[in-house]
Amino acid sequence: MSHDTGTRERRDDPEGQSVVRFDHVGLRYDLGPEVFRDIGFTLPRGSFHFLTGGSGAGKSSVLGLCYLALRPTRGGISLFGHDVTRLPRRLLPRLRRRMGVVFQDFRLIDHLSAMDNVALPLRVSGAPEADIRRHVPELLAWVGLADHLNAKPPTLSGGQKQRVAIARAVINRPDLLLADEPTGNVDDRIGMRLLHLFEELNKMGTTVLIATHNEQLVQRFPYGRLHLDAGRLTWHGVGDPPPDRATAVPPRPRQS
Amino acid sequence: MHSDLPLARDKTAMLVPVLVGVMVFLAVLAAAGALALGNILEDWRRDVSGSLTAQVPPVPGLGEASRVATDERVAQAAAVLRAQPGVASVRVLAEAELMALVEPWIGTGELVRDLPMPRLLDITLKPGAAARANPGQLAQALREAVPGATVDEHRLWLGRLMDLGEALGALGLAVVLVVSGATAVAVTHATRAALATYRPVIEVLHMIGAQDEYIARQFARSALLQGLKGGMGGFMLALPTLAGVGLLADRVEAGLVPSVSLSALDWAVLLLLPLGAAGLAMLTARLTVLRTLACMP
Ligand SMILES: Nc1ncnc2c1ncn2[C@@H]1O[C@H](COP(=O)(O)OP(=O)(O)OP(=O)(O)O)[C@@H](O)[C@H]1O
Ligand SMILES: [Mg+2]
Numbered sequence: 001m002s003h004d005t006g007t008r009e010r011r012d013d014p015e016g017q018s019v020v021r022f023d024h025v026g027l028r029y030d031l032g033p034e035v036f037r038d039i040g041f042t043l044p045r046g047s048f049h050f051l052t053g054g055s056g057a058g059k060s061s062v063l064g065l066c067y068l069a070l071r072p073t074r075g076g077i078s079l080f081g082h083d084v085t086r087l088p089r090r091l092l093p094r095l096r097r098r099m100g101v102v103f104q105d106f107r108l109i110d111h112l113s114a115m116d117n118v119a120l121p122l123r124v125s126g127a128p129e130a131d132i133r134r135h136v137p138e139l140l141a142w143v144g145l146a147d148h149l150n151a152k153p154p155t156l157s158g159g160q161k162q163r164v165a166i167a168r169a170v171i172n173r174p175d176l177l178l179a180d181e182p183t184g185n186v187d188d189r190i191g192m193r194l195l196h197l198f199e200e201l202n203k204m205g206t207t208v209l210i211a212t213h214n215e216q217l218v219q220r221f222p223y224g225r226l227h228l229d230a231g232r233l234t235w236h237g238v239g240d241p242p243p244d245r246a247t248a249v250p251p252r253p254r255q256s
Numbered sequence: 257m258h259s260d261l262p263l264a265r266d267k268t269a270m271l272v273p274v275l276v277g278v279m280v281f282l283a284v285l286a287a288a289g290a291l292a293l294g295n296i297l298e299d300w301r302r303d304v305s306g307s308l309t310a311q312v313p314p315v316p317g318l319g320e321a322s323r324v325a326t327d328e329r330v331a332q333a334a335a336v337l338r339a340q341p342g343v344a345s346v347r348v349l350a351e352a353e354l355m356a357l358v359e360p361w362i363g364t365g366e367l368v369r370d371l372p373m374p375r376l377l378d379i380t381l382k383p384g385a386a387a388r389a390n391p392g393q394l395a396q397a398l399r400e401a402v403p404g405a406t407v408d409e410h411r412l413w414l415g416r417l418m419d420l421g422e423a424l425g426a427l428g429l430a431v432v433l434v435v436s437g438a439t440a441v442a443v444t445h446a447t448r449a450a451l452a453t454y455r456p457v458i459e460v461l462h463m464i465g466a467q468d469e470y471i472a473r474q475f476a477r478s479a480l481l482q483g484l485k486g487g488m489g490g491f492m493l494a495l496p497t498l499a500g501v502g503l504l505a506d507r508v509e510a511g512l513v514p515s516v517s518l519s520a521l522d523w524a525v526l527l528l529l530p531l532g533a534a535g536l537a538m539l540t541a542r543l544t545v546l547r548t549l550a551c552m553p
């Protein structure tokens with residue numbers, strides 16, 4: 001596909017250079033107030049961004065728009081170079097399979113073992129069972145759950161569930177990883193380990209967007225940052241937010 | 257085959273098989289009753305083909321005079337019968353036919369011709385008239401017009417019984433239809449209720465990028481299996497009940513009730529009930545899931 005060219009030039013949107021692109025996006029739930037308005041940003045291929053903001057600022061909503069669970073009330077969103085508002089519904093599964101999502105509430109399937117939960121994206125895309133048997137335990141071991149392959153989610157701790165959810169999100173080596181508070185329930189050591197997992201994926205080309213409250217985490221990694229405040233995207237860049245920066249500054253590609 | 261669903265293991269999953277089982281049980285009993293009654297009626301219909309026979313005794317005496325008198329009586333009887341409601345046609349059996357009937361016993365010849373033989377009239381009833389025609393009335397009218405003339409009444413009574421049977425058969429059929437309709441509604445609702453529990457699962461599969469078809473197929477397959485389990489269970493339970501009723505019917509048989517039996521074709525029809533219920537569960541699951549998915553962006 002055209003977006004696999006590998007060049008990192010910034011332009012308006014030539015041939016899907018951006019993996020995610022928001023244009024003056026506004027969102028409201030039903031008849032409620034607008035959660036945010038006029039949000040615009042671009043995530044180039046291979047970039048790594050944090051999405052910060054207070055509770056209720058709209059981080060999960062932005063991610064929901066990215067993984068196509070929500071439709072914008074206003075503005076346009078393009079994913080992998082496709083305008084999602086104009087994409088027929090039957091083509092959406094193909095886009096979703098290129099993403100890995102860590103939901104804030106995990107959304108594991110309770111009656112399936114940790115292994116079967118993680119295997120879901122592979123099964124859905126018709127991967128051979130032999131591959132599943134090989135890769136899934138490997139990944140679960142990597143996130144420290146080698147002893148819980150057959151455990152059902154209700155018997156796992158919050159942090160363990162979170163790691164199963166992360167494993168499910170990355171098992172397919174997605175082109176885009178969207179994680180909502182992926183380290184909210186684990187201690188710092190495991191949190192760092194998970195962040196390194198995301199970095200590894202990012203090095204292999206995955207575009208990463210992580211919503212988090214964890215200021216420490218954001219400080220520790222030198223990546224781009226989108227900050228939501230009062231329904232506005234107030235800052236976009238690396239490091240500390242400067243005091244008066246305008247909205248929607250073009251993103252900084254991570255590397256070539 | 258791999259399934260991401262727990263439908264077979266889950267507690268609420270019993271709802272569908274049990275409901276399908278009960279409904280199929282009732283439907284099979286009602287249908288078996290209707291079919292067996294249909295078979296009995298078929299037997300009777302062979303006996304009562306809508307025709308009666310009337311007898312007119314000959315005018316005593318020998319020779320041409322009495323013959324002419326007898327002919328007159330026969331013509332009169334035929335006229336009376338034709339005037340009765342429910343009678344389609346009356347045919348007087350010709351003398352030659354009568355001769356042919358008695359020939360095996362008394363041979364042929366001049367002498368036989370002079371024998372005082374009763375004359376027969378073949379009465380054809382209008383279709384479905386057996387219930388409306390009053391056999392007593394028919395016989396009485398004939399008797400009044402022609403002294404000594406009789407109608408074989410028992411056949412008429414059999415005809416009326418048959419009409420009653422037909423009404424019962426129609427009733428049975430109505431019960432089958434109602435029970436089948438109720439089964440369809442129950443299966444549909446039970447399947448929908450079971451699926452409501454799995455909405456989160458459907459959502460997750462959807463968000464992970466499963467095609468609608470992938471999700472619907474799994475639910476449909478599991479609903480089919482559950483429907484089959486319940487349907488065949490209900491069918492099996494109906495068998496001893498049917499056998500019991502059959503046994504009772506055999507005891508009163510004594511020529512009154514023809515033996516109650518179901519043909520291979522009847523069994524095939526009965527077998528369609530559990531299969532149909534299972535198919536309905538499958539179709540409902542499929543449509544429900546697809547409709548649920550259609551509401552998701
Ligand atoms: N399904 C919904 N229906 C109605 N309003 C919603 C819904 N989901 C979120 N909201 C509202 O949208 C706003 C943003 O919510 P969102 O979940 O995106 O915030 P968040 O930044 O993820 O918060 P947190 O850090 O607590 O997870 C909130 O005011 C919330 O009340
Ligand atoms: Mg949130």
